[in-house]
Amino acid sequence: MNIETIMRTSAVIPVLVIDDAAIARPLAEALVAGGLRVLEVTLRTPAALDAIREMKQVPGAIVGAGTVVSTDQFEQVMDAGGEFIVSPGLTEGLGRVIVDSGVPFLPGIATAGDIMRGYDLGLRYFKFFPAETSGGLKALKALAAPFHEARFCPTGGITEASAPEWLAFEKVLCVGGSWVTPSGAAMPDVEAKARAAAGLRA
Numbered sequence: 001m002n003i004e005t006i007m008r009t010s011a012v013i014p015v016l017v018i019d020d021a022a023i024a025r026p027l028a029e030a031l032v033a034g035g036l037r038v039l040e041v042t043l044r045t046p047a048a049l050d051a052i053r054e055m056k057q058v059p060g061a062i063v064g065a066g067t068v069v070s071t072d073q074f075e076q077v078m079d080a081g082g083e084f085i086v087s088p089g090l091t092e093g094l095g096r097v098i099v100d101s102g103v104p105f106l107p108g109i110a111t112a113g114d115i116m117r118g119y120d121l122g123l124r125y126f127k128f129f130p131a132e133t134s135g136g137l138k139a140l141k142a143l144a145a146p147f148h149e150a151r152f153c154p155t156g157g158i159t160e161a162s163a164p165e166w167l168a169f170e171k172v173l174c175v176g177g178s179w180v181t182p183s184g185a186a187m188p189d190v191e192a193k194a195r196a197a198a199g200l201r202a
């Protein structure tokens with residue numbers, strides 16, 4: 001599976017911060033049942049790698065890691081069975097290691113220089129991060145104009161209310177966000193939010 005296929009799988013990639021690996025499997029089941037199959041587990045918590053292992057057991061789930069900022073973390077995610085990598089930014093060193101591995105990679109960009117660094121590495125798919133505070137949709141449209149092959153997953157500050165506007169831009173293949181899994185939400189609520197999110201792209 002390549003990163004374009006992953007980005008086109010669902011309109012929304014839920015960005016997950018998991019404190020307890022015991023909830024990972026039921027959470028993934030709720031998200032997949034609601035129609036969101038692509039799951040980004042951020043490496044922000046000690047439970048994240050175990051959460052990836054748990055979520056991989058759920059049929060239909062495509063489980064990757066977010067917040068990957070070092071080659072050590074990349075290797076840990078590979079050991080845990082992660083299927084794609086999301087980073088908040090793009091460095092040549094880490095980018096080269098991931099590109100050479102062939103693992104689907106979605107690095108963060110916020111400037112033309114970032115995108116050019118990605119082009120140098122052969123990348124064409126990027127996370128626009130942090131989307132709202134980097135100037136929002138207006139900024140992304142201006143930034144995307146010189147890079148006709150680039151496609152994006154805006155993330156950061158996007159809500160259920162603002163997502164449709166982002167998704168209407170043809171260079172946006174999906175959006176990322178944490179709104180689908182508010183902390184403490186019951187699983188039926190997560191499933192309902194996932195279903196609403198999955199239906200955002202016409």
Ligand SMILES: O=C(O)C(=O)C[C@H](O)[C@H](O)COP(=O)(O)O
Pocket residue numbers: 015042044066067068086087088129155156157158176177178179
């Ligand atoms: O951890 C990372 O690597 C990140 O990239 C951060 C997340 O993408 C944002 O935290 C999205 O969160 P919301 O703005 O709450 O939707």
